[in-house]
Amino acid sequence: MTAASPxxxxxxxxxxxxxxxxxxVAAMKGVLLSINPMIAIVDISHEVRxxxxxxxxxxxxxxxxxxxxxxxxxxVVDPGVGTQRRALALQTPRGCFVGxxxxxxxxxxxxEARPSDDAGPATVELPAGWWAVAITxxxxxxxxxxxxxxxxxxxxxxxxxxxxGVPLEELGPPVExxxxxxxxxxxxxxxxxxxxxVLHIDRxxxxxxxxxxxxxxxxxxxxxxxxxxxxxxxxxxxxATGPAALVGSGGYLEIxxxxxxxxxxxxxxxxxxxxxxxxx
Amino acid sequence: MTAASPxxxxxxxxxxxxxxxxxxVAAMKGVLLSINPMIAIVDISHEVRxxxxxxxxxxxxxxxxxxxxxxxxxxVVDPGVGTQRRALALQTPRGCFVGxxxxxxxxxxxxEARPSDDAGPATVELPAGWWAVAITxxxxxxxxxxxxxxxxxxxxxxxxxxxxGVPLEELGPPVExxxxxxxxxxxxxxxxxxxxxVLHIDRxxxxxxxxxxxxxxxxxxxxxxxxxxxxxxxxxxxxATGPAALVGSGGYLEIxxxxxxxxxxxxxxxxxxxxxxxxx
Amino acid sequence: MTAASPxxxxxxxxxxxxxxxxxxVAAMKGVLLSINPMIAIVDISHEVRxxxxxxxxxxxxxxxxxxxxxxxxxxVVDPGVGTQRRALALQTPRGCFVGxxxxxxxxxxxxEARPSDDAGPATVELPAGWWAVAITxxxxxxxxxxxxxxxxxxxxxxxxxxxxGVPLEELGPPVExxxxxxxxxxxxxxxxxxxxxVLHIDRxxxxxxxxxxxxxxxxxxxxxxxxxxxxxxxxxxxxATGPAALVGSGGYLEIxxxxxxxxxxxxxxxxxxxxxxxxx
Numbered sequence: 001m002t003a004a005s006p007x008x009x010x011x012x013x014x015x016x017x018x019x020x021x022x023x024x025v026a027a028m029k030g031v032l033l034s035i036n037p038m039i040a041i042v043d044i045s046h047e048v049r050x051x052x053x054x055x056x057x058x059x060x061x062x063x064x065x066x067x068x069x070x071x072x073x074x075x076v077v078d079p080g081v082g083t084q085r086r087a088l089a090l091q092t093p094r095g096c097f098v099g100x101x102x103x104x105x106x107x108x109x110x111x112e113a114r115p116s117d118d119a120g121p122a123t124v125e126l127p128a129g130w131w132a133v134a135i136t137x138x139x140x141x142x143x144x145x146x147x148x149x150x151x152x153x154x155x156x157x158x159x160x161x162x163x164x165g166v167p168l169e170e171l172g173p174p175v176e177x178x179x180x181x182x183x184x185x186x187x188x189x190x191x192x193x194x195x196x197x198v199l200h201i202d203r204x205x206x207x208x209x210x211x212x213x214x215x216x217x218x219x220x221x222x223x224x225x226x227x228x229x230x231x232x233x234x235x236x237x238x239x240a241t242g243p244a245a246l247v248g249s250g251g252y253l254e255i256x257x258x259x260x261x262x263x264x265x266x267x268x269x270x271x272x273x274x275x276x277x278x279x280x
Numbered sequence: 281m282t283a284a285s286p287x288x289x290x291x292x293x294x295x296x297x298x299x300x301x302x303x304x305v306a307a308m309k310g311v312l313l314s315i316n317p318m319i320a321i322v323d324i325s326h327e328v329r330x331x332x333x334x335x336x337x338x339x340x341x342x343x344x345x346x347x348x349x350x351x352x353x354x355x356v357v358d359p360g361v362g363t364q365r366r367a368l369a370l371q372t373p374r375g376c377f378v379g380x381x382x383x384x385x386x387x388x389x390x391x392e393a394r395p396s397d398d399a400g401p402a403t404v405e406l407p408a409g410w411w412a413v414a415i416t417x418x419x420x421x422x423x424x425x426x427x428x429x430x431x432x433x434x435x436x437x438x439x440x441x442x443x444x445g446v447p448l449e450e451l452g453p454p455v456e457x458x459x460x461x462x463x464x465x466x467x468x469x470x471x472x473x474x475x476x477x478v479l480h481i482d483r484x485x486x487x488x489x490x491x492x493x494x495x496x497x498x499x500x501x502x503x504x505x506x507x508x509x510x511x512x513x514x515x516x517x518x519x520a521t522g523p524a525a526l527v528g529s530g531g532y533l534e535i536x537x538x539x540x541x542x543x544x545x546x547x548x549x550x551x552x553x554x555x556x557x558x559x560x
Numbered sequence: 561m562t563a564a565s566p567x568x569x570x571x572x573x574x575x576x577x578x579x580x581x582x583x584x585v586a587a588m589k590g591v592l593l594s595i596n597p598m599i600a601i602v603d604i605s606h607e608v609r610x611x612x613x614x615x616x617x618x619x620x621x622x623x624x625x626x627x628x629x630x631x632x633x634x635x636v637v638d639p640g641v642g643t644q645r646r647a648l649a650l651q652t653p654r655g656c657f658v659g660x661x662x663x664x665x666x667x668x669x670x671x672e673a674r675p676s677d678d679a680g681p682a683t684v685e686l687p688a689g690w691w692a693v694a695i696t697x698x699x700x701x702x703x704x705x706x707x708x709x710x711x712x713x714x715x716x717x718x719x720x721x722x723x724x725g726v727p728l729e730e731l732g733p734p735v736e737x738x739x740x741x742x743x744x745x746x747x748x749x750x751x752x753x754x755x756x757x758v759l760h761i762d763r764x765x766x767x768x769x770x771x772x773x774x775x776x777x778x779x780x781x782x783x784x785x786x787x788x789x790x791x792x793x794x795x796x797x798x799x800a801t802g803p804a805a806l807v808g809s810g811g812y813l814e815i816x817x818x819x820x821x822x823x824x825x826x827x828x829x830x831x832x833x834x835x836x837x838x839x840x
Contacts, residue, residue, distance in 0.1 A: 343583040
């Protein structure tokens, strides 16, 4: 798919830290529909904790891959709005991503293109065959562009124009590299321990860690979190009889408690360390 | 309407206990739109308290009857995900219902087909002329089917295929009976008292009981809740001068407080008993 | 645009104090789609604090102007439901507004048509060329009309029929004047001070005041709120080094704190006074 051949029923997803009580998301939707009334707008989440980029990364990577190819994913977690940080539009084989150049679009990139965990955020080059531009062309923006709300003035109009078939390259000059966050993935230590952290606590109180299913060792192992060893891994939530680990729907190990909140019961917060050790 | 003649603009409603902060609902919507981009998705509520089936029942029965015939209602409150409980698709004269066989689809059934309150959840036979199947046909599911998220892997794909005109019977083998919860309806005691409970406390702090308008006695009566007698019934919220009962928009007696929260003022919680006694 | 020529893809926005956990918004959407399945429904906000009209005014005026001309904006914050207050449909050059006659539609009117701040809510005449009707025609309502939920029984059906091209004048008798709230705008005192108040605290903890960008004095001035002088105005959030004022995306002065909540840090609540004084 090229930027010039949009899908017939354009889908635009939104992920922000704006919440749904305030008028910000609605203003973005008004701008989107003013430019292209024939789109389906889908909210991924507006409950990213203010300005917390890794959570935005977790939420988008957990949702956008389930959307049809060609969807346009707008991600606005943007503490640097109105500063020199660039506004990006990124065309990938799976869809288009629009947002600030602060790492929030990292989930669009394949893992091998992203910096290693030790490196922290880093500027990386685009994979071969991908395109990106800095959104600068004023006729595709809302005028005047405010210094405080690029979701409404820059990202929504750019996404809406893309959904109408405006070629990516018309939005501004090409970009070769973008700021990128490391993959959310636990590190293996020399002693064989997988040392990770809690990425997200969901509404059920499940504590989702950055330990991937494919990184689980083949033999027996012990799972420690919040100073406590938990059971599992079990296969389904209902199989646990107390706090237990299982591989959740996103492929990450999570700590769950049937009919209760594992996070509340164990006192787990986001960023809490979790360790998986080969059983002695 | 048969399953083979879907409405022109297919409507799919979603009711879950997933909340809207997590990526789960968005993943379901992505799956739905990947299979059928021409649907209108409407959220009924994602704020069912985790795994609380009676609340899901109250919310769905308060909303789905207002949707057009032929809409597809997906209800996912599913503590038994990944166990042997069946996944159901149910065709009724008013629309299609998709969800786990744990009672959460009960509001689709007419009251006379449901178990009596004393009986608790029970397996009941489908009314004549209704169809239901256990969703098992792998080509209509997402592969691989996880043990933790059938909303995404089973119910969303099944609903999306139904919306495209796939006949119900292609989704799996027929089902003659399903697990069903009793109607939400206060019991009349021998002394003439209607003994009910609070079903739901809404955002205004109105405490909605399971006492139905049609069960109100013709003469005068006293309404007791939280150890206190409240006024009414009044006709409109603005007519109350203190905590008072009125028949709410769903046909249930509710306790309200104009310009305030009756639930907070009186200390009412969900499941609190309420009694309606003939006046002495 | 006249009421008889609806836009091709009709857009209906919803602003209420119903929240999204309860079934009320979904019931309205079901009624809307039952009458006109070909509409795009957009939520502006359902988190208006129960019955707080000025907040509804702030939220709608911050969002509806970004929607295409011809959109239908339904606003239901309605403590007087079931009383004699009228139900209105209002045709303006920019779109249609539907809601109770309690001031909640005030943001549809140009500022010069609205009462001055000192006057409080007042009945004002419609601008020349505008139309409004009292919604009374039973065939365009849901039967029976409850005394507790006109969002579902009156406003949603009226809006849906308008979206199908039913002329405004068929909904009921013409109305020449409606109840209107003053514009949200700080007052200038004799000593040159701009004396305002906090309109809204957003999810970031920004305290949005009713001091307009165009009312800022040309020279230097001091900004006082919660007994404290704050810096600024700055241009972008990231330029502040502590609590600072800036002109927000809606054209109002707001008090922000980068990477934190100004409202929490300074103890600011809605309605808190704010003053802008010429620097000595």
